[in-house]
Amino acid sequence: MRGLTQLILLPLAACLSLWLILGFWPLGIVSRIALSMLVSIISLTMGYFQWRGYNRDEIAQVKIADAILPPEGFQGAVVLVCGDSMPLFSVSIPFRETRQGWYLPVALPEDLPLLAKHLAAERPALIAQVSVLLAILPEQHQEKDDLTQRLHVWHRAIVQCKSWLAGVPPVWVSTWLSPPSASATETERWFTITPDFKDVQVQEAGAGVISLVEWSQRSDARNSQEKLSAVFWMESLLPWLETHVGNILTQRQGDVPALIPCVWGACFTLVTGSPDNLWQGHIGGITTLTPHVHEVKECLALPEVLLPYLPRRHGVSRLMQVWQLAGLLCGVFLLFALLASFVNNQRLVQSVGDHLALYNRLSGTPPSPKTVAQQQLRADASLLDEWIRSGAPMRMSVGLYQGMRLIAPLEAAINSWSPPPPPPQVLTQIVQGPKTILLDSLSLFDVSKSELKTGSTKVLINALVGIKAKPGWLIVVAGHTDITGDEKSNQLLSYRRAESVRNWMRETGDILESCFAVQGYGATRPIATNDTPEGRAANRRVEISLVPQADACQATATPHSSND
Template sequence: MRGLTRLLLLLLGTCLALWLITGFWPLGTGSRVALSMMVVIVCGAVAYFQWRRDSRNKLAHAHIAGAHLPPEDFQGAVVLVCGDSAPLFSNNQPFRETRQGWYLPVAMPEQLPLLAQHLASERPALVAQISVLLAVVPEMHQDPDDFIQKLRAWHRAIVQCKGWLAGIPPVWISTWLSPLVTSDTAAERWFTVTPGLSGVQVREAGAGVMPLAEWSRELNAGNGLERLSGMLWMESLLSWSNSQVLGVIGQRQGDLPALTPCAWGSCFTPVTGSADNLWQTHIAGLTTLKPATATIQECLPLPDVLLPYLPCRHGVSRLMQSWQLAGLLFGLFLLFALLASYINNQRLIQSVGDHLAVYNRLTGTPPAPKLQSQQQLRADDRLLDGWLRGGAPMRLSLGLYQGMRLIAPLQSAINSWSPPPPPPPVIKKIIQGPKTFRLDALSLFDTGKYVLKSGSTKVLINALVGIKAKPGWLIVVAGHTDDTGDDKFNQVLSQKRAESVRDWMRDTGDVPESCFAVQGFGESRPLKSNDTEEGRAANRRVEISLVPQADACKATATPDSSND
């Protein structure tokens, strides 16, 4: 389940990173694609190595996976019992639970960091409740050098737990000794050194807490010898603990910091010891007497009296850790998104400012550059107006959008100048060429004749209407024949026919004779070949041309019939 949570958080981080790259950061398309691929590859590699590490951790924790861990909502202290932990748990008991604590035995120093890691992984809410109890039973050890080496190994193991328990866990020491005088009626008694109270305190069930000096003065016939022996044992134990225990773990060893116990306690209860143990050697060195060893193996009492004096810390559950990590991811995303939005808005302000600076620097002479710059300002204004109506894009938003304050300067600059009006169009006088009316000669005259037929009036009227529409123009009437007959006859015939048409128009249309010019070309200007009947019919014609000529009707036109 924890692996799935990590995978979901990694997926969430990947999605937020891709969203940040594609939606906010001012990058080109190629840079976005490359960076997105890099993020996907890195996240995939992290997921793979995380899976590998989880697999290795499962193998490493296989021998402690069956440890009886306290429940997630356990409210008491979680104590990892190190050192001489075996006498505290009978028959390989996996744990001991009391009203105030949950005790877990640790047999070897190498197992302590693994158990701490396992607890942090499976019960993250209990990390703040974890402490380390260094159990010391002097009567179980014979070699002082071996005892010191074991203490140093536990010292190193405790320091290694800081990576999993949010720092070095609280350490406290408890010592068990066989009493000098055993009383069957004596209640469980603890000698403690705790913060907030000076000196050694004596704690007995039902009697409360009493300083050691005051406790030693309350002598009576029933317990006088017991208390005197307890005072002697306590003084000897304090000197031994300061030199053999605190002198080892309380000093810095290379890169290992010194450990300062937060509490210390000792209980005088029958303990099964070995021959020539450390305690016998210590007492013999002081008194030349060697205390006897007990032969009764009992489960030693737990130091619950010291649990209230452990430092109070607050733990975080696994669900809360996941929510905190998700909140951290969203916080980082929001931070970088705000930074990207700020950069994008600054770029927008700089771009519009550059366009305004170029526009204001141009004088408008010539107008083309300033008109082009004005068109750029209009494009910026349309873009900002569109964002004002439809909302700014995501990369510029998040409360940092600066486009609205740019609209007024843009519109003011656009309205401050207008291009000069275009020059009036050049009206060119169109000089029209002659306009020609072509009349069929046979529709006007009989063959070889130049007197108008009676049915030619309609054709001449149509031509006269076109001539009257152009008053003041020179009217050139030219006659043409086919190649049938004599050339001289055809020349004279064409001239006479042109004059007949001129006379009719002059008399009928009331057009001055000075407006006419008469020409006869005979057969010299055929339109088509005279080899066919259709060609000869086309060549027999009278052409009336209107020529624009100033004061044409004021001069008497007497052109030579032999000239064009």
């Protein structure tokens, strides 16, 4: 379920990232689009690989899918039994349940990480209750090298579980050994051994836990021989465990760290043994005794007496894990949103502060620059006022909005200065004349010519109707061209065309020459763009307008013309 949880949380992380980029961070449009696309691509890629990994995990867990796991709310210890685990379980029942523990067998070292992963995915609340029991049966091993190699493999497999069980799980070692004499088979007794092998305690029924020395010194004539045999058996077992097991687990193997068992236990009960096993060789090397080999069909006793020595901590349920991860994502989002809001508010304060500083530096003489600065302050104040009415934007809020404290300085600065009133206007009587008459040059002249065309008379007569010569008014005839050609030719052509129009009007309308002024501007005064044919056609024109002039159009006046 861990892969499924990641598949669920990934869209949440992608949505929060896009919300942060588009709604909070002070970025340009191009940067926002680029980052949004990057986040989308990364999210889709990660989702694809997680989906494939989730499917692979389901396939890999087929081997342990039939294993019966403890319920989600199980309060006891969850024990993964490794090593010589088969004598502790029956063929028909794949697990053993007691009041204090739930025992699951692990047949092969490569199955241990898979089972740990399966437990972490299906029962995450029980991860803290998982421990690894390394079962050792000395009477079932015949070769020391084979036992050493098996322990090395189990050592590495236990360490591999740390990525699924929140670290290396607690490890405890239990040994089952046939008692030294048949008389002792009636009593199943456990011996507890501390990691340093210096404190051996006996689990005595009715007396609790007592030290091995105290137990052996108790006066009990009926069991004195059994106690002496048990003490001898225990004193012989300690060096064997230290040589064959302790030195292997407590030493580092390359990149595999050492394992320190939290408790050691030994149980004297009948155990199925192999001929010429390691325990027989060990006892034979110490004494002339040869332990008997037994054939037992019942399951061995579980090391329940060792469970109180295991470290315990509270686990986290699967739902709680999902909520914790979602809360972590939301917390990271809120942290970055607060940071972005702080940056946006600092930019607002800096911008308004710059506008106020510029406004205060200006003296108001001339008033135009300060008027422009005042208009900027009014725009800032209007924006802040709108945010008061409708609420500050999300990128500025999140509890860090600082626009309220900027309103008072803005209003004080705006009200501290007003532009001077405009100068009083002198009322003068202006005689308005007719509008300027525009004549298209192509309707009057051929291309690059200044002589009037034959068909231009109608156009000129229509223009002459609106022009009436009278004293005090000057008839100004101005010629214009487009930018085609050089500047001097255009100016001369425009002047000669204006002259042709003036001559026709003077002769046809019997108007004095003093009533006219002729001007040629060439291409210096366009009324449209010269980049298009339509604009150039509009610029090729002759303008006729009336301009008031005191001595104009007098009978005794001398002819008046000008060339600009």
